[in-house]
Amino acid sequence: MSSSSFPGLxxxxxxxxxxxxxxxHEVCAxxxxxxxxxxxxxxxxTEALFAASDxxxxxxxxxxxxxxxAGHPPIGRPKPGDPTSNREQSGMAGASDELKAEMLELNLAYQEKFGHVFLICASGRTGEQMRDAVRNRIDNTPEQEREIVRVELGKINRIRLTRIAENAEGDAA
Known part of the structure; x- marks a missing residue:
């Protein structure tokens, strides 16, 4: 596809x-x-843009x-007034209070161990899937987790770059 197919690109x-x-910067901090x-x-x-991003x-x-x-809010606590965070974390929107409380506890334990927020490409995932992922990943070594985070960031960047490429107004949202 040519860039002319995507006014945003x-x-x-x-x-x-x-x-x-x-x-x-709105795509990746x-x-x-x-x-x-x-x-x-x-x-x-857009494929060339994705390749450059990767x-x-x-x-x-x-x-x-x-x-x-540092540019990503914790799962279950999207940035207030940020439509991108809210959209990407929509799987937590309908979560029970119990699941939200569990995610808060898991996020804090993860952050204490690794020194940063739990990062996952949340788009299309349910609250339960995100909870299970943090449970599974909390036992990783810092080195293992850094490489998983690199992959997850790459997925998030592709989603956000797609918005830029497809958006006629050209903004990142």
Missing amino acids: TRFNTADDSTAAAAL SRAWGSKILARRPYAT AAMAELSAEDLAEAM
Whole structure:
């Protein structure tokens, strides 16, 4: 598919650097990731944009990953007024108070162990699936968890980049 099939991709390719950088920051809070994506513009296809994102994600240091994770709210507590967080975490919206309380407890235990929020590509997952994932992952080593987080961030970035590519208005939401 050409970028002309996606008005948002054309808009992203032709936006000034500060506008494009701001859109990328909404996708991923890592400045290193954003700089790599920005430097490779223009993108002929969304697949080329995804490939650049995946390559940039693979190159991120532990510090860059920490910066990226800092832009994500805990599961079950999306950022107030942030439609992206609310949409991505919609699987927790109908969760019981018991499940929400359990997720809060698990999030805190995870954060205490790893020093960052539990990160998962929550789109399309139920609250129970997210709870089961944090239960399964809390026993990982920090090194194992860092690589799982890298993969999950890559999935989230693809979803958010798709919004940019398909959005005629060109914003990241």
